[in-house]
Amino acid sequence: MKKWKKILAVMLCLLFVQAPVISLTEPVVAEAAAVKSGLKKENGKYYFYVKGQRVKNTWKNVKTTSGGKTTVSRYYFGKDGAAYAGKRVNGMYVPAVKKINGKYYGFGVAARMLKGIYVVNDRFCVFNSKTGVLDSAKSNQLRKASTYERDAAQLRKLLGKPRKTQVLDSCYGDGKDLMLYYPNFMVSLFKNTKGKEIVLGVLSK
Numbered sequence: 001m002k003k004w005k006k007i008l009a010v011m012l013c014l015l016f017v018q019a020p021v022i023s024l025t026e027p028v029v030a031e032a033a034a035v036k037s038g039l040k041k042e043n044g045k046y047y048f049y050v051k052g053q054r055v056k057n058t059w060k061n062v063k064t065t066s067g068g069k070t071t072v073s074r075y076y077f078g079k080d081g082a083a084y085a086g087k088r089v090n091g092m093y094v095p096a097v098k099k100i101n102g103k104y105y106g107f108g109v110a111a112r113m114l115k116g117i118y119v120v121n122d123r124f125c126v127f128n129s130k131t132g133v134l135d136s137a138k139s140n141q142l143r144k145a146s147t148y149e150r151d152a153a154q155l156r157k158l159l160g161k162p163r164k165t166q167v168l169d170s171c172y173g174d175g176k177d178l179m180l181y182y183p184n185f186m187v188s189l190f191k192n193t194k195g196k197e198i199v200l201g202v203l204s205k
Helices: 002-018 136-145 153-159
Strands: 038-042 045-050 058-066 069-077 087-089 092-094 096-100 103-107 116-120 123-127 164-169 175-181 185-192 197-204
Touching: 038 058, 045 069, 069 103, 092 197, 103 123, 116 185, 116 197, 123 136, 136 153, 153 197
Parallel strands: none
Antiparallel strands: 038 045, 058 069, 087 092, 096 103, 116 123, 164 175, 175 185, 185 197
């Protein structure tokens, strides 16, 4: 009898050892990732999300508020969802010019659609102040007036007064170099000892 009791005791011990351990702790629930929405900058590029999905091949107007002032910027997101954007080259901001639905538009390094006068690859581009569409007639007029070594009088007339003028020693000839600073670009001129000015070039700012 004692032998059977010992065998029964051993079997009960084995059952307890093999029995699954039941945890009384609360189950861990994984938090759902926040759904992306609106304009996002990722790996240096801009994207726009609607219910977690990137928009593609479309325009979007984006409101931003800074210092109590609200502005609306326009972006275009291409076939891969990335917004069209310019780039920084040799320390200068060079806009991108893209054809969308048969019309050309300019975009800055922060991907915003441009309006006004800019310099792209050493050539003037004038973007309509309301629609942003490239104005070919005005662009060509400025390009012609800014031809190398052309009399600068016409270019000055078209551009108006610069924000700042810097006078420099000249390597071109007997006279002075002038650097004219405008909001989005710079103009380089040479002024000889008789006061005549000629165009040397235009630069992105």
